[in-house]
Amino acid sequence: MKFAFTGAAALLMGTTSVMAGGIERAPQSLNVLFEEGNYAELSFGAVDPTIEGTDVLGAATGDVAQGYGFVGLAYKHQFNANLSAALIIEQPFGADIRYAPFDGTNGSPVLGGTRAIVDSTTYTALMRYKWENNFSVHGGIRGSRASADVTLDGLAYGGPPPTGISGYGVSFDDSWGVGYVAGIAWEKPEIAARVSLTYNSDIEHDFDTTYSLVPGVTANTTVSTPASWTLEGQTGVAADTLVFGSIRWVDWSEFKVMPPGVGPLPSVDLVGLEDTTTFNLGVGRKFTENWSGSASFTYEKAGDDLVSPLAPTNGRKGITLAGIYTQDNLKITTGVNYTKLGDAQPQTADTARASMTDSEAWGVGVRVGYSF
Structure with missing residues (x-):
């Protein structure tokens, strides 16, 4: 029995990357490891979020979320029946939140x-070893390059120093960090079944930090991107029909950004995020020798209504539709995603400063894969 999606469940999860928990934009899936033979792919797309609301004084915030594009590359090499390796380049974390200055x-x-x-880019190098009993292990190293600029401004921050921190701005220069990936999988090719569990370690960055209010002063800020667990699965349920899904947990509560105090400026905790668990469930169907399609639903439970002004949403629900064209060794996936972002209240000092409602995001993407 042959399935159109063998080795490629959740085919579009990274193709139409949309805003997720914290500052995550892509799920860091390792599905490329399970493609047959040697395989290379290029993915690219764009996301247009809309996040707007009203502050506690009744003024409109305007749309604070900027649109963004993304690109990804992956290559998988099959050395023999048991051993394979892959290189994945992607942009899993990012943010572009801007509240228009009050004029x-x-x-x-x-x-x-x-x-x-x-902004961030990660480079993941992986090895996978498969035994004859259908179990396999995979693991490798992940290098991450990141940079950031943050400004806190407005009445919510209590005026300029020393009475408050309004106007506080920091720049984090490019920094590299290294972590690791480890996981296990089980497959039954006869029914296109596979279950995999993957752990991504945290990655520590040491940023050279400059302050807009204290020119000429440089400090060092240590920031760790969060660890995560991802459980992915798929199975054939009928001829040419596949069900797939995933559960992903990210340790956002350990993601701290606290530049040290300098001069009149105190040490400031720039973000405060909650752990997230994201569920994805979908179905794929082969219609002809060349055409297949899939539909999937994503759910992320909302947490505390009070959120960081720098991540002003709370939970999400999304649907992704994809079309896959296959011709010989070439596979082209195109898709669209709509995500309803949960209402939230940006806060400082545990006090709501605004209310963001009816937020949403649209994403489109293309993935071109070639087997050889």
Whole structure:
């Protein structure tokens, strides 16, 4: 029995990357490891989020979330029947939140001028060894390059120093960090079944940090991107029909960004995030020799309504539709995602400063894969 999606469940999870818990934009899936033979792929796309609301003084915040594009590369090499390796390049973490400065008429006097820009790229090198009993292990190292700029501004931050921290801005220069990946999987090719469990370690970065309010002063800030566990599975349920899903937990509560105090500026905890658990469930169907399709639903439970102004959403529900065209060794996946982002209340000092409602995001993506 042959299935269109063998070795490629959750085929679109990284193709239409959309805002997830914390500052995560892609699920760091290792599905490329399970492709048959030698395989290379390129993925790219764009996301357009809309996050807006009203501050506690009744002023509109405007749309604080900027659209973004992404690109990913992956290569998998099969050395023999048991041993394979892969290299994955992706952009799993990022943020571009900007509250328009208050000009006396437009913008939010409470949070206007607050912003967070985060860029990162990870490079993952993996090995996989498969035994004859259908069990396999995989693991490797992951290098991450990241940078960020953060500004806290508006009445929510209590005025300028020394009475408050309004106008506080920090820049984190490019920094590299290294972590590891480890996991186990079981497969039954006859029914296109597979279950895998993968652990991603945290990755520690040491950033050279500069302060907008204290020119010429440089400090060091240590930040660790969060550890995570991902459980992925798929199985054939009928001829040419596959069910797939995943559960992903991310340790966001351990993600701390606290530049040291310098001069009149105190040490400031820039973000406060909760752990997230994300569920994905979908079905794939082969329609002809060349065309297949899939639909999947994503759910992330909402947490505390009070959130960081730099991550102003709370939970999400999304649907992804994909079409897959296969011709000989070439496979082209295109898809669209719509995500309803949960309402949230950006806060400082455990006090709500605004209310963000009816937030959403649209994502489109293309993935081109070639087997050889």
